Amino acid sequence: xxxxxxxxxxxxxxxxxxxxxxxxxxxxxxxxxxxxxxxxxxxxxxxxxxxxxxxxxxxxxxxxxxxxxxxxxxxxxxxxxxxxxxxxxxxxxxxxxxxxxxxxxxxxxxxxxxxxxxxxxxxxxxxxxxxxxxxxxxxxxxxxxxxxxxxxxxxxxxxxxxxxxxxxxxxxxxxxxxxxxxxxxxxxxxxxxxxxxxxxxxxxxxxxxxxxxxxxxxxxxxxxxxxxxxxxxxxx
Amino acid sequence: xxxxxxxxxxxxxxxxxxxxxxxxxxxxxxxxxxxxxxxxxxxxxxxxxxxxxxxxxxxxxxxxxxxxxxxxxxxxxxxxxxxxxxxxxxxxxxxxxxxxxxxxxxxxxxxxxxxxxxxxxxxxxxxxxxxxxxxxxxxxxxxxxxxxxxxxxxxxxxxxxxxxxxxxxxxxxxxxxxxxxxxxxxxxxxxxxxxxxxxxxxxxxxxxxxxxxxxxxxxxxxxxxxxxxxxxxxxx
Amino acid sequence: xxxxxxxxxxxxxxxxxxxxxxxxxxxxxxxxxxxxxxxxxxxxxxxxxxxxxxxxxxxxxxxxxxxxxxxxxxxxxxxxxxxxxxxxxxxxxxxxxxxxxxxxxxxxxxxxxxxxxxxxxxxxxxxxxxxxxxxxxxxxxxxxxxxxxxxxxxxxxxxxxxxxxxxxxxxxxxxxxxxxxxxxxxxxxxxxxxxxxxxxxxxxxxxxxxxxxxxxxxxxxxxxx
Amino acid sequence: xxxxxxxxxxxxxxxxxxxxxxxxxxxxxxxxxxxxxxxxxxxxxxxxxxxxxxxxxxxxxxxxxxxxxxxxxxxxxxxxxxxxxxxxxxxxxxxxxxxxxxxxxxxxxxxxxxxxxxxxxxxxxxxxxxxxxxxxxxxxxxxxxxxxxxxxxxxxxxxxxxxxxxxxxxxxxxxxxxxxxxxxxxxxxxxxxxxxxxxxxxxxxxxxxxxxxxxxxxxxxxxxx
Numbered sequence: 001x002x003x004x005x006x007x008x009x010x011x012x013x014x015x016x017x018x019x020x021x022x023x024x025x026x027x028x029x030x031x032x033x034x035x036x037x038x039x040x041x042x043x044x045x046x047x048x049x050x051x052x053x054x055x056x057x058x059x060x061x062x063x064x065x066x067x068x069x070x071x072x073x074x075x076x077x078x079x080x081x082x083x084x085x086x087x088x089x090x091x092x093x094x095x096x097x098x099x100x101x102x103x104x105x106x107x108x109x110x111x112x113x114x115x116x117x118x119x120x121x122x123x124x125x126x127x128x129x130x131x132x133x134x135x136x137x138x139x140x141x142x143x144x145x146x147x148x149x150x151x152x153x154x155x156x157x158x159x160x161x162x163x164x165x166x167x168x169x170x171x172x173x174x175x176x177x178x179x180x181x182x183x184x185x186x187x188x189x190x191x192x193x194x195x196x197x198x199x200x201x202x203x204x205x206x207x208x209x210x211x212x213x214x215x216x217x218x219x220x221x222x223x224x225x226x227x228x229x230x231x232x233x234x235x236x
Numbered sequence: 237x238x239x240x241x242x243x244x245x246x247x248x249x250x251x252x253x254x255x256x257x258x259x260x261x262x263x264x265x266x267x268x269x270x271x272x273x274x275x276x277x278x279x280x281x282x283x284x285x286x287x288x289x290x291x292x293x294x295x296x297x298x299x300x301x302x303x304x305x306x307x308x309x310x311x312x313x314x315x316x317x318x319x320x321x322x323x324x325x326x327x328x329x330x331x332x333x334x335x336x337x338x339x340x341x342x343x344x345x346x347x348x349x350x351x352x353x354x355x356x357x358x359x360x361x362x363x364x365x366x367x368x369x370x371x372x373x374x375x376x377x378x379x380x381x382x383x384x385x386x387x388x389x390x391x392x393x394x395x396x397x398x399x400x401x402x403x404x405x406x407x408x409x410x411x412x413x414x415x416x417x418x419x420x421x422x423x424x425x426x427x428x429x430x431x432x433x434x435x436x437x438x439x440x441x442x443x444x445x446x447x448x449x450x451x452x453x454x455x456x457x458x459x460x461x462x463x464x465x466x467x468x469x470x471x472x
Numbered sequence: 473x474x475x476x477x478x479x480x481x482x483x484x485x486x487x488x489x490x491x492x493x494x495x496x497x498x499x500x501x502x503x504x505x506x507x508x509x510x511x512x513x514x515x516x517x518x519x520x521x522x523x524x525x526x527x528x529x530x531x532x533x534x535x536x537x538x539x540x541x542x543x544x545x546x547x548x549x550x551x552x553x554x555x556x557x558x559x560x561x562x563x564x565x566x567x568x569x570x571x572x573x574x575x576x577x578x579x580x581x582x583x584x585x586x587x588x589x590x591x592x593x594x595x596x597x598x599x600x601x602x603x604x605x606x607x608x609x610x611x612x613x614x615x616x617x618x619x620x621x622x623x624x625x626x627x628x629x630x631x632x633x634x635x636x637x638x639x640x641x642x643x644x645x646x647x648x649x650x651x652x653x654x655x656x657x658x659x660x661x662x663x664x665x666x667x668x669x670x671x672x673x674x675x676x677x678x679x680x681x682x683x684x685x686x687x688x689x690x691x692x693x694x695x696x697x
Numbered sequence: 698x699x700x701x702x703x704x705x706x707x708x709x710x711x712x713x714x715x716x717x718x719x720x721x722x723x724x725x726x727x728x729x730x731x732x733x734x735x736x737x738x739x740x741x742x743x744x745x746x747x748x749x750x751x752x753x754x755x756x757x758x759x760x761x762x763x764x765x766x767x768x769x770x771x772x773x774x775x776x777x778x779x780x781x782x783x784x785x786x787x788x789x790x791x792x793x794x795x796x797x798x799x800x801x802x803x804x805x806x807x808x809x810x811x812x813x814x815x816x817x818x819x820x821x822x823x824x825x826x827x828x829x830x831x832x833x834x835x836x837x838x839x840x841x842x843x844x845x846x847x848x849x850x851x852x853x854x855x856x857x858x859x860x861x862x863x864x865x866x867x868x869x870x871x872x873x874x875x876x877x878x879x880x881x882x883x884x885x886x887x888x889x890x891x892x893x894x895x896x897x898x899x900x901x902x903x904x905x906x907x908x909x910x911x912x913x914x915x916x917x918x919x920x921x922x
Contacts, residue, residue: 001520002498027752027789028775029768053789080830081775088828100829103751104793104836108353111790115565116572116615117344118375120356123839124797127816127870130835139354139384148375165522165558169440172786173753174769179788183569199557204405205441206560207788209530210522211500211575224768237745238723263527263564264550265543289564316605317550324603336604339526340568340611347565351790352797352840359614360572363591363645366610401747401783408561409528410544415563419794435782442785443563445755446747447725447800460543 004166004216005195009039012189012217016045016154023110023150023181024052024062025157028081029225031174033158034061036191036217038235040156046070051110051152053103053177055079055087058229063087064236071096075150077103083229102130105147107180112149114183114212119148155185158222159208162192163199166213167206175207182212191219240402240452241431245275248425248453252281252390259346259386259417260288260298261393264317265461267410269394270297272427272453274471276392282306287346287388289339289413291315291323294465299323300472307332311386313339319465338366341383343416348385350419350448355384391421394458395444398428399435402449403442411443418448427455480678481625481654481671489514490669491580491622491652495521502526502571502612504581505549507622511580522558524576526608528567531559548608571608572615579616581609583623583651585638588664588685590648592621593640606643613644625653625682632684634658634665655679663688705903706850706879706896714739715894716805716847716877720746727751727796727837729806729819730774732847736805747783749801751833753792756784773833796833797840804841806834808848808876810863813889813910815873817846818865831868838869850878850907857909859883859890880904888913 006012013036016022022040026032041064050071056063063086065071074096079087090096101109102124112120121144125131135146157178160171168190170178182188195218242248249272252258258276262268277300286307292299299322301307310332315323326332337345338360348356357380361367371382393414396407404426406414418424431454482490488510495501495511497519503509512534515521523532525547532547533554541552555561570576585593592613595606613619626632634651650668651658656679657668666688667676680687707715713735720726720736722744728734737759740746748757750772757772758779766777780786795801810818817838820831838844851857859876875893876883881904882893891913892901905912 001518002522028771030752030771031769078830078832080828091828092826098829100831102831102835103789103833104797104840107789107793108351108797111569112356114573115344115569116574117356117358118378118380120348120353122353122797124836126839128835128867129821130831142354144354163558167558167560170786172440172767172770172780173750175786175788176753177789180790183573183575197557201558201560202441203531203555203559203561204408205438209560209562209566209570210558211524211530211570226768237743238747264546266527266546267544314605314607316603327603328601334604336606338606338610339564339608340572340615343564343568344572347794350798351794352799358572360611362614364610364642365596366606399783403783403785406561408542408545408555409525411561411563412528413564416565419798419800433782437783437785439756439780439784439786445785445787445791445795446783447749447755447795462543 003164004213005164006215006217009035009191009217009219010042012036012215013039013043015187016040016043018045019047020045020153021049021051023152023155023185024050025176025178025181027053027173027176031158031176031178032061032225033156033191034223034225035219036156036189037061037065041065041068041236047072049073049075051075051150053077053106054081055084057081057083057225059086059234060228061225064234066090066096073097073099075099075101077101077106100130107177109147109150110177110184111180113151114180117149119146121145122147150184152185153187155181155188157181157190159190159192161194161196161201162190162216163196163201164216165198166190166210166216167201168208168213169201169205170207179208182208187214188212189215191217191222193220193222239400240449241400242451242453245271245427245453245455246278248272248451249275249279251423252276252279254281255283256281256389257285257287259388259391259421260286261412261414261417263289263409263412267394267412267414268297268461269392269427270459270461271455272392272425273297273301277301277304277472283308285309285311287311287386289313289342290317291320293317293319293461295322295470296464297461300470302326302332309333309335311335311337313337313342336366343413345383345386346413346420347416349387350416353385355382357381358383386420388421389423391417391424393417393426395426395428397430397432397437398426398452399432399437400452401434402426402446402452403437404444404449405437405441406443415444418444423450424448425451427453427458429456429458481674485510487622487652487654490657491620492516495578499577500524500575502576502579502616504579506582508580508582509549524570526567526571528562528564529555529559531556568611571611574615574617576616578618578620579612580620580622581612583621583633584640585633585635586621586648586651587635587637590646590660591638592643592648593638594643596641598641609643613647618649619647621648621651623651623653625655632682635684655682666691706899710735712847712877712879715882716845717741720803724802725749725800727801727804727841731807733805733807734774749795751792751796753787753789754780754784756781793836796836799840799842801841803843803845804837805845805847806837808846808858809865810858810860811846811873811876812860812862815871815885816863817868817873818863819868821866823866834868838872843874844872846873846876848876848878850880857907860909880907891916
């Protein structure tokens, strides 16, 4: 019978391997699965390619994963934030590579990867430095760039409420990249603040259907990145 | 101030012009906006290109629009149904053209049109007669077809509940094509069984955000196509 | 060979039950219209399968009790169904993202013809006066991880449906993994059709005779695999 | 020309208020980070505008009262906001479908440079040690129907931001419709920069002098348009 729950975050991230591509949900702190990221730091996988909109702040969560030297490449749209010093240092010293992707193109590439679309055309970034080296094509008198779908070996996301089959709903703007990353991850790993039985979520309101989810672990009171940073927290 | 409500279905479809492309929601009878379609028959626009998954049944709704001779071309995935004789006659006599599109490709073309994606690649239909004349390309050792986004001058859909700003939720599998057709229609026209004020729909559960909707009209007890067909109804 | 159907071999229900035996616990499954729909009745004890219908529902349950259905809760065959606990509704683009994106484990489809390299023809007889209609079949065979076909071994006229190469318009190239017929279970392998199991009372020669391509015998188990 | 900011012309608040005057009732609007955010404070009486923030909210309201915010209800600038009645949440791909698909009426952005043909540079100074960061700016200028820029007329060093051609890395080609500065409102036309309105106490020559490209005078109303 179907039960995707895992005992804790440690169990949930056990399979992540060296060299894996990992999508991590969140826009700023909203939706960032901090407890799963910290478990991944403990787990030890390295040489990761991480796909996430930002690069974290302070020295917790994604920034801590970067600081621990586990990320060889970031694919993101906005690696700078007010309290972010970890990524800039790694980038300038050449220890972490960066593929900068416009936010909407990043989102669409992730959705395409999850939807079995290998490539699509977009008007975004035409005529800019981010078009360098990209194939372009004209449709109806306008130029477009060819962009490729993105998939990942693992996706780490945070839900507000999940059932044991893996159906998910999110909290407000914490939804952001999580539903599309759940689609694009070969193994999608979820931390959820509330865990319920199948049937307790209204089928009209489920945002991520269970088919996209592999492991669910209950993290009842997830930390907020801004509060950790304000308190000067670091991980590990 | 924003109020997208229209007094009745007649007002809602007033702008449809001869030669327009019209998307019509529904999969079989589920989600078919029968009252809007009947208003469109009364309105009189002709030479329409209609994009809809099926071709209706009996002589009501979409089948009645076809029978009235208003549709010069259908773009759909499955024009045959148990109680459908109208379209087969029109097709065999050459009075209505058909562009047959696999259902998933149809859905993705509509979403692409609404999302500003002019074209994308799909593995669907490679090696079949529906690939004839289509551009193909190889990615990662697999062949894909190039498919183009679809948009429409007007979209006609049915909602379960709408607010006066045009936020929508649907009923069960009546959702089907409606959310993506709402995105792809230049003017999106909605009939809703319930009409409420902004704020009465939970923002976490809105399926079609108001930005995709232009006209909303209240049709409290929409007819079911199967019941009309069973009763031998015809329109007009 | 007219009239051979069901005179020997498995009934339609037995064919459906035989398919169900091969579906692992926890699978996400799409069932095509017709005989494939029967498979849902035969989920083996102890297994939980989640059914997807491409018109926008995951967690599809059986037909409603009389008078309890909703004309807007239907399956891809446009018949009324129910939703199980844990079900979810979604729009067509999300539904086919599940299909095309490889998220479904299995699809069971009917067939007009299957070729020995796994090509499937199941959407059109190709007649000049036919109304072509394809629905989601081409998306399903292009995207779902495994494709099982369930079909009578021969047409009503006795013509083989398992053939060297299809003559009807194709649904997809090299997509079929297994074929379940009234006479046998047959795998599509790189070497062609390979017998997996015979229906009770049916022998290899009978199946070969009614198959339009070479049939390989049941693979002997080897000690080194 | 250092130190000229705000010594003449409009304040930042007045610039934002001037932009707001030009936004029609019922518009769907995305406001960039920084000065553009001020525009939301100046919705003219009798108009209703709906604000979109690209991280996944339509119907964004003002900042929450102290202590009432949710760290997971934020805008694109990662500041806490509220949701108005009629608001909706959606994921990033849907949010940028709104943007790229041409569903938003207006986006108000800051700028490093605007060229006379409407090219915009607003995401990078292009320095070798800069950490490049683009966010949604390139998607917004490619997809939103109208792009207004709100910016000081010159840099802090007095260099013109309205130029013949941009020297900083571009965000988009031929995308800007209007520029609102401390000195003037300027339209981007096929003929180049055209003055629409001068700030009180500012004359044409002052604006031309501080503009790095030819400035056309205010178009005279004609009787035949």
